[in-house]
Amino acid sequence: MSIQLHIHSSREAAVRTVALEMATLIRNKAHAVLGLATGATPIPLYQELVRLHHEEGLSFRQVTTFNLDEYLGLESTHPETYWNFMHRNFFDHIDIPAANIYLPSSHVAESELVSHCLAYEEAIRAAGGIDYQILGIGRTGHIGFNEPGSPADSITRRIHLDAITRQDAASAFGGLEHVPTHAITMGCGTILAARHISLMAFGEGKAEIVRRAVREPVTDQVSASFLQNHPCAHFHLDPASASAL
Ligand code: PGA
Numbered sequence: 001m002s003i004q005l006h007i008h009s010s011r012e013a014a015v016r017t018v019a020l021e022m023a024t025l026i027r028n029k030a031h032a033v034l035g036l037a038t039g040a041t042p043i044p045l046y047q048e049l050v051r052l053h054h055e056e057g058l059s060f061r062q063v064t065t066f067n068l069d070e071y072l073g074l075e076s077t078h079p080e081t082y083w084n085f086m087h088r089n090f091f092d093h094i095d096i097p098a099a100n101i102y103l104p105s106s107h108v109a110e111s112e113l114v115s116h117c118l119a120y121e122e123a124i125r126a127a128g129g130i131d132y133q134i135l136g137i138g139r140t141g142h143i144g145f146n147e148p149g150s151p152a153d154s155i156t157r158r159i160h161l162d163a164i165t166r167q168d169a170a171s172a173f174g175g176l177e178h179v180p181t182h183a184i185t186m187g188c189g190t191i192l193a194a195r196h197i198s199l200m201a202f203g204e205g206k207a208e209i210v211r212r213a214v215r216e217p218v219t220d221q222v223s224a225s226f227l228q229n230h231p232c233a234h235f236h237l238d239p240a241s242a243s244a245l
Helices: 011-028 043-056 082-089 110-126 163-173 188-192 204-215 223-229
Strands: 004-007 033-036 064-067 069-071 132-135 157-160 182-185 196-201 233-237
Touching: 011 043, 011 132, 011 196, 011 233, 043 082, 064 110, 069 082, 110 157, 110 182, 188 223, 196 204, 196 223, 204 223, 204 233, 223 233
Parallel strands: 004 233, 033 064, 033 132, 132 196, 196 233
Antiparallel strands: 069 182, 157 182
8 A cells, every 4th residue: 555646737737636536426426425624725626616516517415524623712703713714615605505514613612522523423424434535734744633643543532733733824813822722633543534535735835744744654743644554545746745755
């Protein structure tokens, strides 16, 4: 097993490939289950899926989605919740029923944290497991918010965000002091249970962490390196993010 590398001519080409794979799955499998990601990387993917919905009749009526993660401690009206991100960039523009959309909550009481996370795992299982998981990669090597030290068999849980991750989010929040310190994330084990995984990484800033994830031995210091042990993990790169391979 090893990560299958796809070095595309551009990020647009990468996005078109991934969107087409997702569309083929959705057209061929009733009740397809998608694992979705946030961040800058998947925005053009969602734009392409919205285009396929409007122009080529791709319907999400039978699709169920599970997002990787959510910040903790934000009001539901906060624009940076991943719930709001996903609706703004994707769900508001397609025909997916609200009941089919799952994200961890951004405001869970401490006493309900464990049961909330276990219920998320159970909802994924009850939906039949994730058919197609989209991932980005953070500069810490995180997938979801599985920061360095996350075990390969970890499940959905609260995580303390790495300083680099919080710095990378600072401009979106208008300053580091406004970035949440914690999040809920699917675990590495949750992600690795997906049947097909497509990680997208674009730009020179991702080149070194992509190299470490793909070329260095598997380590819990780079969660994305666990994908080396997955039977169907694909990296979709542009020339810049592939430049250190
Ligand atoms: P980005 O984030 O898409 O905004 O670069 C990726 C990630 O942190 O997983």
